[in-house]
Amino acid sequence: MLEDIEKLLIEGNFQFQSQINKNPEIYSFDQRIPKYPILFLTCMDPRIDVYQIFQFNPGDVFILRNAGNIYTRDMMRSILIAIYKYKIKYIIILGHLDCGMTKMNLNELRKKLPNKFLNRLSLNYSDLLSKLYDFFKPFDNEIRNIIEQINDLQELKAFFSDIEITGMLYDTQTGWIFKSEDFRDLLIKENHFKIYEGLIFEKNQKLSKFLKLNNNNINEASKEVVDKNQDDELNLKEEIDSLKTEERCIISIREDELQKSDDKENIGFQIKMPKIQVPKINIPKLKIYIPNRVKVKDR
Ligand SMILES: [Zn+2]
Incomplete structure (x- = not known):
């Protein structure tokens, strides 16, 4: 029930307030520009807590999230704002192992989705699957996906030569983070x-x-x-x-x-x-x- 959910959230906020009272110095509420000029593009997977993984404090970095840490047009919109307005210099694609996007079966999903939605994608049944693929953007390899997103992001370099882009891999089972030069070897x-x-x-x-x-x-x-x-x-x-x-x-x-x-x-x-x-x-x-x-x- 929504009431229970609201109760959970409000009580969580009470705990947050008590933490603020204990350590007011680590909570930065008046600084809109992140402490570090870093933007993460990561997956919506609930196991990923960027602030905890890297031990950041509120206000430290920007985080953008979607299913599969995909660089989409809307992500581009937010990234441009982050660069122009908030002086971001480093973009990190933070992918993770065991990503749900590798397990997506578009055929099964098609059967569950309402026809009204499917008709919006395509009225032609023969190309529906490819439209679904374009829409949901599933992938079969988390590491290769990170590399592809890094490559796609390179287009930003045409406008901002000083932006640096890299990827990291998070292991949701152990909590370890791997840098790009490390996890690329896992493709072998x-x-x-x-x-x-x-x-x-x-x-x-x-x-x-x-x-x-x-x-x-x-x-x-x-x-x-x-x-x-x-x-x-x-x-x-x-x-x-x-x-x-x-x-x-x-x-x-x-x-x-x-x-x-x-x-x-x-x-x-x-x-x-x-x-x-x-x-x-x-x-x-x-x-x-x-x-x-x-x-x-x-x-
Ligand atoms: Zn994921």
């Missing part, structure tokens, strides 16, 4: 898992160093990661190196992903189940997620 069919595993390993090493540098601020849980990583760092690296040469995989695969692995068409690469071994490596706080939607067959 061979060693797909190992590349991802290597990325996560590197991330955890960097996290250890980061936490050491910020030792005063870390909480007990983080200390645990640092201590564990200090102990295991050498052993872990040696074991990972040996894994790479022995064609083994340290990824523990969830049951549902195992099922999907039977469907080569679906995921674009093959998991050789019997050969997968889980070695005796204790990776503290490390949750490895397999980006099972990365397709490469039609690259």
